[in-house]
Amino acid sequence: MLEPINVSLESLNLITLAPMLIAIAGGLIILTIDLINKKLDKTLYVMLTLLILFINFGAVLGLNVNERGFFDVMLIDGISIVSQLMIIGGSMIFIPLALTSKRFHEFAYPEFFALFLFMIAGFQFMAASDNLILIFVGLETASLALYTLIALHNRANSYEAAVKYFTMGAMAAGFFAMGSAVLYALTGSIELYKIAEIMATRMSETGLMIAIFGSSILLLVAFGFKLSLFPFHTWAPDVYEGASAPLAGYMSVVPKVAAFVVSIRIFGMYIDLGLEWVRWTILILAVITMTLANVMALVQDDVKRMLAYSSISHAGFIMAALALDTTEGNTAIFLYYALFMFTNLGAFAMLWISRHKVRRFHKRYDHPFEKFAGLIQIMPMGAVIMAIFMLSLAGVPPFSVFWGKIYVMQAAVNAGYIWLAVIMGLNSAVAAYYYLKLVVYMFLKDPVKSVDIVYYNISKPLMVIIGFATVATVTAILYIQPLVSYLYYMISASGY
């Protein structure tokens, strides 16, 4: 006779699932509202999404550190809480950017907002689990939703971008599945902490190295795609170009935070097992990524593509911090993204307000450099704000990204990688050139032609978001201390 399965509700610890459930329920509510009344405006959906994210944020804040739940597949440790907060925070900055003064196709559909919430739930699952299957499910949920969001931007190159991203994403998913399968074959487990334990005991066995090597390479390729590391970065500029500007900015931050959390869990494990070549592979990839992307960014004619390459370069920067595998290195990842988020989303939002229906300046590009020529004369405040974002990205103190940069470099120095800090410094110097290029266009050149409507798309909510990003960028020096001590506490509490 079968034993009745006896699971007490308490042992499930369902509170660990609450944040994702809120996002999913919110998405369903939006779909239901649309079923009842089809004539509702995007403003309603934007605000509803914002409120749902707000509740979600609160639910994450209420979680206790180091808990497991739902048959122990959920893992709520410090990095999962921190990363979920960042994912939701980034989304809350992104979603009001839908409220442009001009009508854009994709925001007319409530499905956009539902998909958006499902995607966030997917990212949260990725961040809050060390079960390879659940991570895979979260990854796919989020990615499929994201492909659709890109394609909704209703332009030929948006479809191209979505298909390109989809193909690459599917490849990455395949590699992830194969890598996980090898790990399962090695250890008989899909829980990362068990995998680590079993692998540690079998490290000395002959012949096992090949399998470990294979699994690490497969997983590295998978996350190389997701994090746009060399040589898997080629999709990024085209996808960013095809996606709408705010979504491109969003993609340069939020999905990467989720992917970094998983990378910390997986590759941190490999490095902790004493596999130095994993560390060196990541370091070399990171160095090539930041250098190559910087060089590519130098020759771009389009600001959006330039920012795409710059995001790749920043990802390389952070990947190097991951390879250090110290608490400081891991803190640096989150600190950097927390600061980078405001500046980069702000910069993409500035592109968004100047987006026209037709390309007025260039056959192919929406945002060629010429478009911003003489912006100081047309829109002084906008030019100053954009210049602040650019200087911040270049790492000029006291703006936000500078503090992330010195924290990453300090972490590299502390771990004994002074050469890495030097390479980072030199790369920042190279990067300064292309950021300056935009500043030079805005401040030192004369307007090209009838540019009276560069700020075509501006509206009050967009101004609020940009203002918020500017304040966060400029006053970083004042909130770095609490931010760092919080992040450091959370990350050391979860043992990374």
Place this chain on the structure above:
Amino acid sequence: MENILSILVFFPAVAGLLGFVVTKESIRAYGIAVTLVVFLLTLWLWFSFDMNNPGIQFVEMIPLIPDFGISYYLGADGISLFIIVMTALMTLIGMASMGETKNIKNMIISLLFLEMTMIGVFVALDAIIFYLFWELSLVPMLYIIGAWGGPLRVYASIKFFLYTFTGSLLMLVGMLFMAYIYHNLTGVWSFAVTDWYALVLPVDYQIWLFAAFFIGFAIKVPMFPFHTWIPYAHGQAPTIGSVILAAILLKMGTYGFVRFSLPLFPDASVMAITPIAVLSLIMVVYTAMIAYAQKDMKQVIAYSSVSHMGIIMLGLFAMNAEGLGGSIFQMLSHGIVSGALFMLVGMIYDRRHTKLLSEFGGLASVMPKFAIIFGVMLMASVGLPLTIGFVGEFLVLLGFYKVSPMITIIAGTSIILGAVYMLRVMKLAFFGPLNNEANQKLKDLNARETWSLVPLVAIVIWLGVYPKPVLEPINNSVNALLAFMDEKAITKEAKDMIHVSNSFESGRPTLSIAGGK
């Protein structure tokens, strides 16, 4: 007012922000008023400064990011005090004499922000705060060169920015490594320079760190072979840009050597004496020769300014009170003299829209006031006794003579070479027949121009005749610095070098003799 340094830093910045409200017609008066207030505040700083105390005064410290060890930490000693006063003075006079009218509002606001960053560099005692102001000073200067400069202005401004930025990022790595060592030895994070002073580092560490800081500072000075950005910057910059660049921004580099390199790495500094002396010699002689070959009046001044920076570098590495004190005095005199010369060239450029020497000749007969003031400044630049230029140059050469007579003799030729190219300018521009039609109706200096230059002439002569009030506080701090370096040095060579030089006059501070001149 114990927090006068904070006021000095933030007053120009706040004024710059408020300046956005002032209308275009009144902004020049606003700018002059603000910089005048800053200058008066620096005078107050000077008079409330305890001259007998060689240490750091007016210290302010607020922890900003305790986890990194970064704090808002300001202070001034005898070395930085006069550079701060000079900064305020040159900004005021530069602004008062400025002939620009295009986009004047943006210019004034940029200058006010620039003044904040410049004062910030000279009062910061926390490495990160120092770096913050150091980098931030590039931005307004980029705009000033790029927006008001000559035809190649964009190229020149980007070259200026990238050169300095690259160097300073390597310096930043050095700073981070320094903090890491401090953390390893003490268990606490700190970026405070005074905390770092307490560290005694192994020699190989010192050499690498010295190299990292050297790149940052040497590009700013600019030392040969990192000087290639400066002809473009000076050649393209508007008058006010060149004045600020030559008078103040270049001093950040030499000041950095005094504040960081010498006291932090005494052994490496002593080892670096010969290479740096050679580079400085090349700077002095080579740029003097280039200056002679120039056809453009402004380029002559630009190269002569670089040539004199070589003398300053030589003095910094003399490792004795005469050399170091003289070098700091020379920073002030160089600031005032080269600033004034750039202003003068700017004034003639405003009238004729050319700076080519071949266009001029016989100007002394139509512009007597201009010629007299130019003559005084030129003599001061050459180092004529009883002008400000003599004191510093003489002390530097005297100081370095104890290190290496040979190098000193070669460096001494700079006075001769300086006289050669400067007198050539004098001859071509002011004497000879007044042939050129366009020059015959030139107006002499107007009241604004005259009154912005007369104070500088007065200072040039006053400090040339009686430098003691300035030299003495500098000297106190310099002696304290040298005694500290001597105590801290670990290699015998370094101890000998610093010690020997000091004990030349039986261990007593020697500048009282020179000061009385």
